[in-house]
Amino acid sequence: MTRKTQTIGLLANGLNEYGPSNIVLAVQEAAREAGYFVSIAGIRGFAQQEIADALQRFLDQGVEGIVVQVPHAHIPAMLQELNLGVPVVVIGTTADGSLSGVMVDQEKGACEAVQHLVDLGHTTIAHVAGPDGWIDAAARVSGWRRVLARAGLSEGPLLTGDWTAASGYQAGLKLAEDPTITAVFAANDQMAVGLLRALTEQGIRVPEDISLVGVDDLPEGEYLVPPLTTIRQGFRELGSRCLEVMLDQLNAAKSPQTAIVGSRLIVRASTAPKTQK
Missing domain, CATH: 3.40.50.2300 (Response regulator)
Structure with a gap:
């Protein structure tokens, strides 16, 4: 035995x-x-x-x-x-x-995040995804796409990060060049932190010019300026x-x-x- x-x-x-x-x-x-x-x-x-x-x-x-x-x-x-x-x-x-x-x-959580942005009237919603091959990243992309399709909206820009704030920052610099974007769904809060800094540096106000949602409910997210909307x-x-x-x-x-x-x-x-x- x-x-x-x-x-x-x-x-x-x-x-x-x-x-x-x-x-x-x-x-x-x-x-x-x-x-x-x-x-x-x-x-x-x-x-x-x-x-x-x-x-x-x-x-x-x-x-x-x-x-x-x-x-x-x-x-x-x-x-x-x-x-x-x-x-x-x-x-x-x-x-x-x-x-x-x-x-x-994860797909349901992403749907909640993007539906929140749609309900606020946003029609060009970008997504900063996690790395290729990650199960969670793929599910969040799927949720983003599902809500946009259901709302009859075209997909906004889709960029890929690596879960880090640095990759979110680089994505934010690219998104700041597109004046049609009014909302961004980031696949995690760490990338959202980088996005927030990049947008702020480019003179883009959150949420007045671009609304931002992350995922994970990072403890520090509540103390950002502005505090971060997220999926817990x-x-x-x-x-x-x-x-x-x-x-x-x-x-x-x-x-x-x-x-x-x-x-x-x-x-x-x-x-x-x-x-x-």
């Missing part, structure tokens, strides 16, 4: 970013409350060998299950191929084959649901399942009704 270790492996990418780091903390808290220890491996990229080596170290430790917080499009197929032999919960996706999934409904994600709920799904796999041998967590629009002063330019 195999001795239980009461340990869960947690593979995570982007620990220097607000969203991923808070998800990791939430999983840790939920695991501790359930009597489990979490062994964490942080990775910088998405190289298959790096991921495979980290997962093998978890198996060598005798972990009972593995949570994967690496929200890149090729990760589920890689995990299926590795056939790890323990329950696996992937954060950011739906269930896939032998894998369970726990996710925030339920990181703590995501962590607890992740552990519920994992424990279902461990204790009841249930088939892989999907848990979906909601988000909420937080309206602050960075958005306002469209004014005539």
